[in-house]
Amino acid sequence: MENNPLHQQIATMRQSFLDEEILNDQFIQLESMATEDDPAFAEDTVSLYFQETTKIIATLEEEFVKDPIDYNALEKCLHDFKGLCVSIGASKVLIEVNKARACCDNGNIEGGKAALEKVKVEQETLKAKLDSYFQLVKQS
């Protein structure tokens, strides 16, 4: 297969991520860290990201329905979520996570819940895009 078109496609996709601010430079850094013995470093890290964030989202959902609300637990979860986002450069997800954090800091649980929903949406979008992206990368 022609590599050129494929590479072109990949490059375009990557660029679109950046343009849409779904991902930021951190992601590019991850890709640059690939080595010969670890060519899928970025992909593996992204997988790890989704693994962890899925757990956190589940925990958050539990926490949000607790009575009384454990704000510390919420804050800790959201903080961890933030850390994961910055690790791979998931900027859009991060924005939503930060909104959720702000709500929780203000004691706005409903706002926090709503923000969490947005986070989930962004997560899904990101996951779908990256899945197809990495598919292309694997082919190349």
Place this chain on the structure above:
Amino acid sequence: MNLNNDKGSMSTASSSVTVSDQFPAGLRVLVVDDDPTCLRILEKMLGTCLYEVTKCNRAEIALDMLRTNKNGYDIVISDVHMPDMDGFKLLEQVGLEMDLPVIMMSADDSKQVVMKGVTHGACDYLIKPVRIEALKNIWQHVVRKRKNEWKDLEQSGSVEEGDRQPKPSEEADYSSSANEGNWRTSKRRKDEEEEIEERDDTSTLKKPRVVWSVELHQQFVSAVNQLGIDKAVPKKILELMNVPGLTRENVASHLQKYRLYLRRLSGVSPHQGNSFISSHSQEPPYGSLSSLSGLDFQTLAATGQIPAQSLATLQAAGLARSAAKPGLPMPLVDQRNIFSFDNQKLRFGEGQPQHMSSGKQMNLLHGIPTTMDSKQLVNLHHSAQSLGSLNMQASAHGNPSGQSSPLLMQMAQPQSRGQILTETSGGQVPRLPTSVGHPILSNGAAGAMLAINGIGENSRGTGYNSVSQTSSVLNFPLNHSAELPGNSFPLGSTPGISAGMSTLTTKGGFQEEINSDIKGSGGFMPSYDIFNDLQQHKPHNWELQNVGFAFDASQHSNSLQASVDVTPSVLVNQGYSSSQRNVQNSNVSAMGKPIFSVGEGSEHGIALNVGQHLNSLLVDNSTRVKSERVTDTSCQPTLLPQHFGQEDLMSAILKQQQDGLGPAENDFEFDGYSLDNIPV
């Protein structure tokens, strides 16, 4: 840091610690974060920087790893928020126990959190996502810390510019700085010109420090005796001593140490020692050593050059010990002295290889309460990076000998005195060939000495001596039976070294010998030898060597890595006897290795490391270096009066022993002080 990893670097102990050419490649980084993506990324980035990375996702586990492998890491990078432990708490613990530079990181960039990092002592704070550029330069924190530790040591008196870290070889570094004292220099010249000169050459920092050489200490003690211990005031002592360049303050601080030492001797396990031991001995018996070492260092440092009065030295060591607070990182001033002792001590070791093996040393050590606890070790480490670290490290690591305070320990062991005397004298005293002016003097001392002198120098065999010394010293403390208060000196003649050494030695070699009493120190006997050997070499070498040994010893324990690897077996009598001889000149490398490693790895920052490459950037272990030395020097408390100013002390001590013991073949300087004199 390659230093650490590269044991081979130690081999060059004699010549100079070779720092890895690829520095900072090989820097050993421990990364702690519960976020697996971050861990992964950091691991990758650090690997790109050619660092050696260890990942850990739990703070408690990280602490365990750091504790068990004290000299195994150069720097720690930790996340702030972790489930099992607050990152700041980890930061504090690491700073206290291992004194490693810690970098905090977090996705949180709020000012408060960053400020918290600063106030808790983080050497840097990184905001996630961490860029590789930020990681590339983290080695600076390691170097800076070591440098500061060296400086501390220097201030304490013994260590010269420890900055030599990158250059392991600078044995002279330590010694020169340590020997800043003008009078010392002159004294030194008398005994061991080369050492001093070497040191001077190498050390860029020449700080005027009073090195209490054996001769000087002898003068001091005789002045005190003349006046009467009760009436001995610094001013009068100063007048009586009539040493140009010596200040009343010098005398005052030395007197204080001396008093403490005497008190310790009389009390045989003075509370201090005991307390040290108990408080500090985090580790079993060895722990005590460490505390001692801390103290010892002070004493040693202070007494640095006890002129031919091994006892004096011991006493000083004892004093130092008492003075040294467990938590204190050997007073800088003292440290210097210790170093000087090292030189002396080192010598000692050389001369008395036999002794060490005889296990007699053990007795000596037994007496010496090695209360150096890890804390002390740490402290020592800090202060005497080179010296202290040696001992401390050694002890910290758990060297039974608690070497850090070997010096003290030795002194503290009044009881053992008699024993030691015999022992040492039997084997070592007469032996001290040349430089080993310092009788094994407190292992710690030796260690310290090593650190002081050798750090750069190592080349000399002194390093070894110190090692042995330390071992001997350590032994003492272990038993804390104060076996040889006076004797301890011989053992601890290498004040600094001994300490370091003991730690080292105890670990391995001494154990065998000393097993009897010394809990941990068993291995120290070798240290004496080391000293003997070392004595022959220039005091400078010792320091390094000792350091190396010290470190190695600790290595055994864990921290010292690399170079020092003094592997007790080697150091301890077994190795020493043979190694000692060798050590002196060339072997140093073997023995010296440890020293170097100390420098390298150890955080010890001990001067020794300087040359060496302290494996752990001294953080841990500067003692590492020492440790090796110590062990090697077959702790023979041979008083090597000659070469090292400090060695003089050692030699003095040894001499004392000899005197007391009988066959004083060696030309120890202090004739008057036989161990008997040492108030037990």
